[in-house]
Amino acid sequence: MKRKIKEILVIDGYNVINAWDELIETAEISLENAREKLNFMIAEYSSYKGIYTYIVYDAYKIKTSLSREEKNKDMTIIYTKENQTADSFIEKFIHDFEDKRNTIIRVATDDMAEQNMVLGKGANRMSTRELHLEIKDSQKKIKEKISGKYASKNTLDTILNQDVVDKLEKMRRGK
DSSP states (O other), X not given: OOOOXXXXXXXXXXXXXXXXXXXXXXXXXXXXXXXXXXXXXXXXXXHHHTOEEEEEEEETTOTTOOOEEEEOSSEEEEEEEETOOHHHXXXXXXXXXXXXXXXXXXXXXXXXXXHHHHHHTTOEEEOHHHHHHHHHHHHHHHHHHHHHHHHTTSSGGGTXXXXXXXXXXXXXXXX
């Protein structure tokens, strides 16, 4: 019996925010809005691709910060505890992950040290640029799918049964 390989994507959230132009601009005004924008894009991408994603935001320089998680169907957002970097959280996550034989773990970061650690722990690395290109491609495909779905629903013959369509066609031709 062939076993099913699942895929998990782990994202260094602030690393991505500081790498993508549209998120840098948003973060200059509001870091919270930049996180929300990234979270939305990743949630849409995860759902479309059928993968589970973890976005890790570190609290390395924040005093009295407690770790917390927000979960939904396709994604978990993690805010690390005080003095814990996203890198250290991701390293521990990969190390402690139980089902490595049946799971592909990809980590999106531009931090070279983190990428080397990821490879050493048996996961795959992905640059923030590669992630950005994949997300833009999935957004394009989602738009095409949605516009195609609604465009094909704009005629009567797609919603009426064939008998009614035939009768209307006869009436139109005066028969």
